[in-house]
Amino acid sequence: MKKEIHPKYFPNSHATCACGAKHVVGSTMEKIGVEICSSCHPFYTGADKLMDTAGRVEKFKQRRAKSDSAKSGKDRSGAVIKKS
Structure with missing residues (x-):
């Protein structure tokens, strides 16, 4: 087997979410x-987020x-278009 082909593993990596949760x-x-993470995802929090349906x-x-x-x-201006 080849040695040193695997990347270095960090058992204590820090994942930071956009909501601020670490x-x-x-x-x-x-x-x-x-x-997005489990602290802010609507499925886990039970909160509904409104989408831009009006737009x-x-x-x-x-x-x-x-x-x-x-x-x-x-x-668009309302003028009649003549078809030939």
Whole structure:
């Protein structure tokens, strides 16, 4: 077997979450930065997070209005488009 091919293992690595929670884990990296952890994940905390549904609805309405105007033969300004 080849010697010294495995990375160095740190049994007391520090994983720091974006929420500020710190966890001690074993890893090949000394310091780890994560975006979400068990301290702030909605599944573990039971708290619901509101998504940006209002922005999505507005985008959908704009796309629908755009497609309806294309079907009616008018451009965005309301002028009639002549088809040849």
